[in-house]
Every structure is written in structure tokens, then in C-alpha cells.
Amino acid sequence: MEVPKKVLVVDDDQLSRRVISFNLSKRGLNPLEAENGNDAYQILTENEVDLILCDIEMTGLNGYEFFNMVRSKSRFNSIPFIFITSHTSTEEKAKAYSLGADNFISKPFNMTEFVAKVESSLKRIEINKSYGRRRLPQIIDTEKSNRVLIVDDQPDSAEVLRLYLEKDHLICKIIENPFMAIQAIYEFQPDLIMCDYSMPGINGFELRKKILADNKIKDIPFVFLTSIEDESVVLDGYNLNIKDYIIKNTPVKIVAVKVKNMIKSIQQDRLAALSELKDAASEMHLDLTPDIPDEKGDFKISHWYQPFKDIPGGDFMDFIEMPDEKYILVVGDIMGKKWGAWFYAFSFISYIRSSIRVVCGETTEYSAALLLRKVNSAIYNDAKISEIFSAVSILIFSPDQGEIDYSGAGDLPMLHYLRETGEVKEYGTGGILLGARADGKYDDIRISFNRGDRIVLFTDGIIDSSNIHNETFGMERLKQVFLKYAANEDFLLKFKEEFSGFTAGNFSDDISLLTIARRM
Incomplete structure (x- = not known):
């Protein structure tokens, strides 16, 4: 008998804890409750916890402090961590995700969607336990304001520098306590760090070494700003992979110009990388979203693919025409929401196509689940991409048959509109x-697809995108909009109008949606 997954629920509101725990128990999970970060950490050390749900504002250790404590321990740093909080601001979400949270759920929430997100996170448990966390390249964000973090125990001189830098429209933060610098880096996300050498308790070199030892922040440009002019100290400083070593008696205007030029160089590097990425994406775009025909027999096919901020991500689609007059549609999402996932999408498409050819050469009785098993085996046994995982939906249909074969791997549900009953x-x-396990188990679902019916497949960019009030589009709203327009010939156009109106065109991820309708 499978042991129930343990979910640690951390919230100083007893009612919230109890409601969440009750609903988790109903789904066969084992909730463990804690009212603050200190109690939660004690529970964590005494149990094999599979997932952490944590409020932010709590007495004692707050949610962010507890998160940093968890992530600092190798024993716990692969446990999925979801913040649940009444905070709804974009800044709060950005802070949580920048720290490395797996999800951010605002109260009040729809309990059905909440439990679905919990179960989705738990699907990754075996992956995290087997392989640990992978660090995909971070997205290149050219829109954020440039930030400078100044670490100096003498606030007066740092304040003068801050005033000059802010005249050049830089956002500055001063940290007087060097022991708080690492936390400040994670929270503030600076583009440049300026640090004194002589500070109480820990000097600038020791702090720099701590930063270099942390893979998540080691590449942030770093400058020493100090009164120490000893040649040997200066040389030792440059050996710590820094941008510059500036003496404090340098006129503040000169220091400000140096910083401005360094920031400008950082911006140029970002823009150059982004330009190269977009050029590559433009050349190979059709490989990720091939030409999908508008119709096949009685079947009308429509699709929508919109990369996040026009930067390619991990979403992909494919359409394959088989010799036996059957057609295969594929919608996929490489695990991870950053553009690094895009580089692996081509390998997955290649494996899907080659595996389909192999299966069809072996038997005429193939199915969507059989194709997934073949693809999974090929990916799992290929060392180059064996630690990259993907959610995939596969549909097989024949224009002269009223039946569709569907199977999925870690994907979101398929929605089916039945014209006869008017239900979804x-x-x-x-x-x-x-790619998660060698023995991936996939099942076929065969459904009757009658005239007037419609099916839709989609990736998580649809349900995770939010409006100006930070309300996500969500599964329930998706169902409502699907039902509203499912019988409409211009379904995709109507859906895009409604979705774009809700989000004001600001999407949180790649947008991929594919729909098939059978004519009357």
C-alpha cells in the first residue's frame, strides 16, 4: 500500500491550517501542521516531508526566513515549496519566485484549483528525489530597473553615493550589516553589488567568497569600494573575480560615472544576448510550431502559440500525418518556465517523430499511450537529455471515424464539449x-467525438496568466469561456479576445492552445 505523501502546512491562522489540512486529507494526503517557522523546521527535521505550504506573515520566523532556512540545507532543498498568502502584489510574487519558490497562491483561493496545484507539485516528488533541482538559465529581463546594492557599515558615505546614483535613475539599497547581505541580494536582486572591505565581524573578501560559493548569485557583477589602498590587498581583491576596486577617496562624481558605465555594459550584454536568442528563434520557429492544417475531413483544427515576451520558451506543437490516414497532434511543455527549456524542445520533437515511425513500423495497432511509452523510453535512456522532463498531450484521430484516442504525460486535463448535452x-x-522514470505508465482514453463536439488542449500559461488584480485566469474560468464559445465557428478568435481582455495582453508564460471541432 502506498504511503500517503506528507504535506507540511505552515500558517499562524489556525482556521486556515485546518481547512487546508481537511481538504488535503480528503485527497489521501497526510498534512502536518505548524503555526510558525520555528515549529515547522522542527517538524521538518523529524519527518520525511514531500511538500511545504507556507504563509508569509507569521510570528517568529516569517515565511521568507523559513524558506531560506529550508533551502540552505542540502537535506531539504529539493522539497517543493509553495507560498500561500493574502499578499497579492506583483512585487510580492516576484520576490517569492526570485527566491526559488515553486508556486505562489493568493488567499482567498478556489480550493479545487489549490488542491490541483498541490497534486501537480507532488507529481515532481520522485523527480526531485532522484535527480535534485536543475538550474535552467534565467530569463533575460531587459525591462526591470537597474539596481545597485551597497554594503557598507558607514551609512553616511554610502548615502552620498546613493543620492548621486539615483540621479542617474538607478535604484539603490544600503545594507549596513554585512551578515544581512546575502539575504538582501536574494530579496533586492541587484544588477551590481558594491562592498566595503573593512567591516565588523566579516570583511569584504570573506563576504565575496560566500557570494562566489552560491551558484544563484555568484555571477552578479561585484565592486569593492574601500579606503584600503595596500597593493597586496588590491591584487587579492581582483583575484576574487570583481569588476573593479575603487578607493573611497575617489570623487563621488567619478564613482557614479564608473557605476553608470558598468550598468550600461550590463544592459548591452543583455540586449545582445536577447537579440541573438530572438534571431535564432526566428530562424527555427516553424520547427516548434509546424504548419498545422486548418481542416482534415470533418475535423476543423485551430491553434494559438504565443511565446512569452516574444522570447521562445519550452512549449511546442506537432502535427504528423500517418500512412494509414490517421493524424497525430502533439502539445508539449518542457519542464521549467525559462527560455532555457527552448533548447531542449527540438530534441523532444525529434524523439516523438522517430518513436512514432518506429512504432508504426512494428505494428498497425498503435495508440497514444504506446507512443508515449516509446518516447519516454528513448528520452530516459539518452544521457544528453535524461534529466530534462516534459509534459506532453497526444491525440490520434481519423477523419472518417467519430473517435479520438488521447493520452498524457504530466499534462493538464483535456476538455471536451459535447454538443448533444451542452456540457464540458x-x-x-x-x-x-x-523522462522521469524508466517505467512510465501511460493510459489511453478513447472518447466518442460526435458532430458539433469540440476538444481543447492547452499548457499552463493559459491558466496561470493573471489580470491587473492578480487574479489568475484559472481552470474554472477556462471551462466557462470554453463552454461559452465551444459551438462557435470562430471559437479561437473569441477565446483569444476574452483571454487577452482579461489579462490585458500580459501573459505569464508561453501561451499554447490547440482545439479540434467536428463539423455538423
């Missing part, structure tokens, strides 16, 4: 992400 059904196979 939701199908999910529960298959594990591709």
Missing part, C-alpha cells in the same frame, strides 16, 4: 512527466 467533460490520465 474533463479528462486526465495522470501519466508521469516524460
Whole structure:
């Protein structure tokens, strides 16, 4: 008998804890409750916890402090961590995600969607335990304001520098306590760090070494700003991979110009990298979203693919025409929301196509689940991409048959509109992400697809995008909009109008949606 997954619920509001725990128990999970970060850490050390749900504002250790404590321990740093909080601001979400949170859920929330997100996170448990966390390249954000963090125990001189830098429209933060610098780096996300050498308790060199030992922040440009002019100290400083070593008696205007030029160089590097990425994406765009025909027999096919901020991500689609007059549609999402996932999408498409050819050469009785098993085996056994995981949906249909074969691997549910009853059904196979295990188990779902019916497949960019009030589009709203327009010939156009109106065109991830309708 499978042991129930343990979910640690950390919240100083007893009612919230109890409601969440009750609903988790109903889904066969084992909730463990704590009212603050200190109690939670004690529970964590005494139990094999699979997932952490944590409020932010609490007595004692707050949520961010507890998160940093958890992530600092190798024993716990692969446990999925979700913040649940009444905070709804974009800044708060950005802070949580920048720290490395797996998700951020605002109160009040829809309990059905909440439990679905919990179960989705738990699907990754075996992956995290087997492989640990992978660090995909971070997205290149050219829109954020440039920030400078100044670490100096003498606030007067630092304040003068801050005033000059802010005249050049830089955002500055001063940290007087060097022991708080690491936390400040994670929270403030600076583009440049300026640090004194002589400070109480820990000097600038020791702090720099701590930063270099942390893979998440070691590449942030670093400058020493100090009164120490000893040649040997200066040389030792440059050996710590720094941008510059500036003496404090340098006129503040000169220091400000140096900083401005360094920031300008950082911006140029970002823009150059972004330009190269977009050029590459433009050349290979059709490989990720191939030409999908508008119709095949009685079946009308429509799709929408919009990369996040026009930067390619991990979403992909494919359309494959088989010799036996069957057609295969694929919608996929490489695990991870950053553009680094894009580099692996081509490998997955290649494996999907080659595996389909192999299967069809072996038998005429193939199915969507059989194709997924073949693809999973190929990915799992290829050392180059064996630690990259993907959510994939596969549909197989024939224009002269009223039946569709569907199977999924770690994907979101498929929605089916039945014209005869006017209802929307939701199908999910529960298959594990591709590449996660050698013996991935995938099931077929065969549905009758009658005239006037419609099916839609989508990736998480649809339900995770939010409006100006930080309300996510969500699964329930998606179902409502789907039902509203499912019978409309211009379904995709109507859906895009409604979705873009809700989000004001600000999407949180790649947007991928594919729909098939059978004509009357």
C-alpha cells in the first residue's frame, strides 16, 4: 500500500491550517501542521516531508526566513515549496519566485484549483528525489530597473553615493550589516553589488567568497569600494573575480560615472544576448510550431502559440500525418518556465517523430499511450537529455471515424464539449512527466467525438496568466469561456479576445492552445 505523501502546512491562522489540512486529507494526503517557522523546521527535521505550504506573515520566523532556512540545507532543498498568502502584489510574487519558490497562491483561493496545484507539485516528488533541482538559465529581463546594492557599515558615505546614483535613475539599497547581505541580494536582486572591505565581524573578501560559493548569485557583477589602498590587498581583491576596486577617496562624481558605465555594459550584454536568442528563434520557429492544417475531413483544427515576451520558451506543437490516414497532434511543455527549456524542445520533437515511425513500423495497432511509452523510453535512456522532463498531450484521430484516442504525460486535463448535452467533460490520465522514470505508465482514453463536439488542449500559461488584480485566469474560468464559445465557428478568435481582455495582453508564460471541432 502506498504511503500517503506528507504535506507540511505552515500558517499562524489556525482556521486556515485546518481547512487546508481537511481538504488535503480528503485527497489521501497526510498534512502536518505548524503555526510558525520555528515549529515547522522542527517538524521538518523529524519527518520525511514531500511538500511545504507556507504563509508569509507569521510570528517568529516569517515565511521568507523559513524558506531560506529550508533551502540552505542540502537535506531539504529539493522539497517543493509553495507560498500561500493574502499578499497579492506583483512585487510580492516576484520576490517569492526570485527566491526559488515553486508556486505562489493568493488567499482567498478556489480550493479545487489549490488542491490541483498541490497534486501537480507532488507529481515532481520522485523527480526531485532522484535527480535534485536543475538550474535552467534565467530569463533575460531587459525591462526591470537597474539596481545597485551597497554594503557598507558607514551609512553616511554610502548615502552620498546613493543620492548621486539615483540621479542617474538607478535604484539603490544600503545594507549596513554585512551578515544581512546575502539575504538582501536574494530579496533586492541587484544588477551590481558594491562592498566595503573593512567591516565588523566579516570583511569584504570573506563576504565575496560566500557570494562566489552560491551558484544563484555568484555571477552578479561585484565592486569593492574601500579606503584600503595596500597593493597586496588590491591584487587579492581582483583575484576574487570583481569588476573593479575603487578607493573611497575617489570623487563621488567619478564613482557614479564608473557605476553608470558598468550598468550600461550590463544592459548591452543583455540586449545582445536577447537579440541573438530572438534571431535564432526566428530562424527555427516553424520547427516548434509546424504548419498545422486548418481542416482534415470533418475535423476543423485551430491553434494559438504565443511565446512569452516574444522570447521562445519550452512549449511546442506537432502535427504528423500517418500512412494509414490517421493524424497525430502533439502539445508539449518542457519542464521549467525559462527560455532555457527552448533548447531542449527540438530534441523532444525529434524523439516523438522517430518513436512514432518506429512504432508504426512494428505494428498497425498503435495508440497514444504506446507512443508515449516509446518516447519516454528513448528520452530516459539518452544521457544528453535524461534529466530534462516534459509534459506532453497526444491525440490520434481519423477523419472518417467519430473517435479520438488521447493520452498524457504530466499534462493538464483535456476538455471536451459535447454538443448533444451542452456540457464540458474533463479528462486526465495522470501519466508521469516524460523522462522521469524508466517505467512510465501511460493510459489511453478513447472518447466518442460526435458532430458539433469540440476538444481543447492547452499548457499552463493559459491558466496561470493573471489580470491587473492578480487574479489568475484559472481552470474554472477556462471551462466557462470554453463552454461559452465551444459551438462557435470562430471559437479561437473569441477565446483569444476574452483571454487577452482579461489579462490585458500580459501573459505569464508561453501561451499554447490547440482545439479540434467536428463539423455538423
